[in-house]
Amino acid sequence: MFARRAASFATSLRRLPAAAVSPVSPSFGQVAAALASRRAVFPREASPRASSISTPKSENIVWSDSLLSTEERLAMTGCKGATLWLTGLSGSGKSTVSSVLEKKLIERGVLAYRLDGDNVRMGLNKDMGFSKADRVENIRRIAEVSKLFTDCGIVTLTSFISPYREDRDRAREIFEKDGLLFMEVHVDVPLDVAESRDPKGLYKKARSGALKNFTGIDDPYEAPLKPELVLKTHDFSVDECADQALEALRKCGVSIPENPV
Ligand SMILES: Nc1ncnc2c1ncn2[C@@H]1O[C@H](COP(=O)(O)OP(=O)(O)OP(=O)(O)O)[C@@H](O)[C@H]1O
Ligand SMILES: [Mg+2]
Numbered sequence: 001m002f003a004r005r006a007a008s009f010a011t012s013l014r015r016l017p018a019a020a021v022s023p024v025s026p027s028f029g030q031v032a033a034a035l036a037s038r039r040a041v042f043p044r045e046a047s048p049r050a051s052s053i054s055t056p057k058s059e060n061i062v063w064s065d066s067l068l069s070t071e072e073r074l075a076m077t078g079c080k081g082a083t084l085w086l087t088g089l090s091g092s093g094k095s096t097v098s099s100v101l102e103k104k105l106i107e108r109g110v111l112a113y114r115l116d117g118d119n120v121r122m123g124l125n126k127d128m129g130f131s132k133a134d135r136v137e138n139i140r141r142i143a144e145v146s147k148l149f150t151d152c153g154i155v156t157l158t159s160f161i162s163p164y165r166e167d168r169d170r171a172r173e174i175f176e177k178d179g180l181l182f183m184e185v186h187v188d189v190p191l192d193v194a195e196s197r198d199p200k201g202l203y204k205k206a207r208s209g210a211l212k213n214f215t216g217i218d219d220p221y222e223a224p225l226k227p228e229l230v231l232k233t234h235d236f237s238v239d240e241c242a243d244q245a246l247e248a249l250r251k252c253g254v255s256i257p258e259n260p261v
Helices: 004-015 028-036 070-077 094-107 119-123 132-154 164-177 189-198 202-208 238-251
Strands: 084-089 111-116 157-158 182-187 229-230
Touching: 004 157, 004 238, 028 189, 070 094, 084 094, 084 164, 084 238, 094 111, 094 157, 111 119, 111 132, 119 132, 132 164, 157 189, 157 202, 229 238
Parallel strands: 084 157, 084 182, 111 157, 182 229
Antiparallel strands: none
């Protein structure tokens, strides 16, 4: 079974553009042999991930190590994962920019995936409401899932208002303690611009009193203090904003070809 998975991995590696594959990758034969015999190509000394996990509710659980560390995975696949955490007012353009950005990345042969506010609340987080405790748990789960995607080598684009600095800082912590790339992206527009766009009609509802605790109206938005990137969607087009994000990713070591492949 391992040999079959390894063979399909080899096929998918061949499909990746040359620019996305590290020239220092170990030979595929090495990897396949290691997987087949269930022993690591690289020496593994400890269980670094186990120590970084906050105290779980259940007892009698034991961390199971992968045969590959994040670095080893990167060396073999050439796919460097990252999470772009888009935060900003409703209507600032998080979903719009992340959709275009995802497409640009995929067109360039870079694995990318969006985790978007309402979509996640329809599935993974359908048990979450908008109380303070639920908002905190909503963000924690999203951060944990994006961390897994990032570890897997995917450029993950999260689009959540995530209005509280404390929650975003906690999300960052989840990545940084495992040495994974987290970039806070402030999708920054004045409230009057977001309100004039009002793509979901939520500002109208909030102003009429039909919607309570709406960020920017009767609930605060705490702007990031030191975001890795600021996208001013009232000054730049969607396309330009997506290009600015591509550039920021490149600066952080994600290899992205200039043109679609
Ligand atoms: N440069 C731009 N970048 C992004 N969106 C823009 C831009 N210019 C205009 N828009 C418009 O602004 C609106 C942004 O809506 P969008 O749903 O992306 O916001 P959001 O931040 O995801 O909001 P929510 O938090 O409610 O999901 C869209 O109607 C989009 O067409
Ligand atoms: Mg959105």
